Amino acid sequence: QQQVKQSPQSLIVQKGGISIINCAYENTAFDYFPWYQQFPGKGPALLIAIRPDVSEKKEGRFTISFNKSAKQFSLHIMDSQPGDSATYFCAASMNTGFQKLVFGTGTRLLVSP
Amino acid sequence: DAGVTQSPTHLIKTRGQQVTLRCSPKSGHDTVSWYQQALGQGPQFIFQYYEEEERQRGNFPDRFSGHQFPNYSSELNVNALLLGDSALYLCASSSELKGSYEQYFGPGTRLTVT
Numbered sequence: 001q002q003q004v005k006q007s008p009q010s011l012i013v014q015k016g017g018i019s020i021i022n023c024a025y026e027n028t029a030f031d032y033f034p035w036y037q038q039f040p041g042k043g044p045a046l047l048i049a050i051r052p053d054v055s056e057k058k059e060g061r062f063t064i065s066f067n068k069s070a071k072q073f074s075l076h077i078m079d080s081q082p083g084d085s086a087t088y089f090c091a092a093s094m095n096t097g098f099q100k101l102v103f104g105t106g107t108r109l110l111v112s113p
Numbered sequence: 114d115a116g117v118t119q120s121p122t123h124l125i126k127t128r129g130q131q132v133t134l135r136c137s138p139k140s141g142h143d144t145v146s147w148y149q150q151a152l153g154q155g156p157q158f159i160f161q162y163y164e165e166e167e168r169q170r171g172n173f174p175d176r177f178s179g180h181q182f183p184n185y186s187s188e189l190n191v192n193a194l195l196l197g198d199s200a201l202y203l204c205a206s207s208s209e210l211k212g213s214y215e216q217y218f219g220p221g222t223r224l225t226v227t
Contacts (some may be wrong), residue, residue, distance in 0.1 A: 006155075032214040043117075043203050043218035044156065089155050099146070099207055099214055100169055103155030 002027060004092050006104030013111050019077040021107045023090035026071065030092040034101070035064065035075045038087045047088075048075075080111045115140055117206050117219035125225045126194050134189040134222045138206030145187040146216060147179060150201040162187050163209055191224075199226045 005024045013019045023033075031052055036044035050057045050064040050073065057064045063076040077084055090104040118137045126132050138145050144163045148156035158171035162181035181187045185206075191198055201223050205216040 034215070036218075041220075043220045046215060046217060049215065091155075093214060099144070099216060100158045100161065100171070101146075101148075101156070101205075101216060102158070106153075106155050 002102055004090060004102050004104045006090050006107060008107060009105070010108040011110070013077075013080045013109065015080065015082060015111055015113050017080050017111075019080045019084070019109055019111070020074060021088055021090070021109070022072065022074045023092075023104050024070075024072045025092050027092075027094070028071070029094045030102075032093045032099075033064070033066065033073050034091050035062075036089045036091065036103075038089065038106075044089060077109075080109075082111045082113050085109055085111050117204055117217055119202075119204050119219040119222050121222060122220070123223045123225075125227060127227055128194055128196060130194050131190065131192045132194060132224060134191075134202050134204075134224070136187045136189070136204030136206075136219060138185050138187070138204075139217050141211075142206035142208045142217070143185050144207045144209045145181060145185065146205045146207070147187070147189045148203040148205065148218075149173070150203055150221070152200070156203055159189070194226045196226050199224060 034049035035047045037047045038044040048059045048062045061078045066073045087106045091101045120135045146161040147159040150156040160170040165181045176192045178190045201221040203221045204219045207216045
């Protein structure tokens with residue numbers, strides 16, 4: 001129940017296309033869902049996050065869609081650029097005050113020029 | 114505004130040795146969490162420190178211990194190193210005082226155990 005399942009494992013998108021990464025969870029106590037971007041040799045960088053009280057959040061070219069009934073959420077990268085090539089992790093945490101993040105297994109995104 | 118800093122960047126140790134990793138949180142943050150990231154995997158939660166006390170621990174043995182200092186910086190200690198401890202160790206900081214869920218990660222310490 002603590003798992004967050006992420007797919008696909010890897011993704012190749014042409015420049016200008018839309019990249020879509022999906023995550024699913026079981027634990028309904030999760031109430032915070034961030035996405036992190038990680039470049040090789042670097043730490044994860046917080047990209048965008050959502051709470052269950054909204055179904056969509058957009059920041060620039062990045063959008064999170066959240067489906068509470070299906071227990072699924074996804075990251076959409078519009079107008080994907082070669083500089084977006086990185087590994088993306090979804091995560092989830094519970095409102096216990098401890099803010100322990102449970103991460104998905106990651107998606108390696110390659111945006112071809 | 115300084116972000117999360119970690120030291121050292123890289124470390125090579127031998128099986129059975131002990132190691133100490135250090136972390137300084139982002140300015141204004143009071144909570145430090147440690148994660149282990151094996152190659153090709155997502156980060157795994159080790160433990161979290163707030164008000165100089167460990168308040169939650171993930172599924173890691175007692176060989177992993179930590180400390181938080183009055184200035185909110187933190188150390189991660191690993192005793193009796195095993196080959197399987199080779200990983201990127203990440204520190205993340207957040208603000209309990211602000212009630213924010215956002216955790217910001219440092220660049221990590223790459224530990225290699227030979």
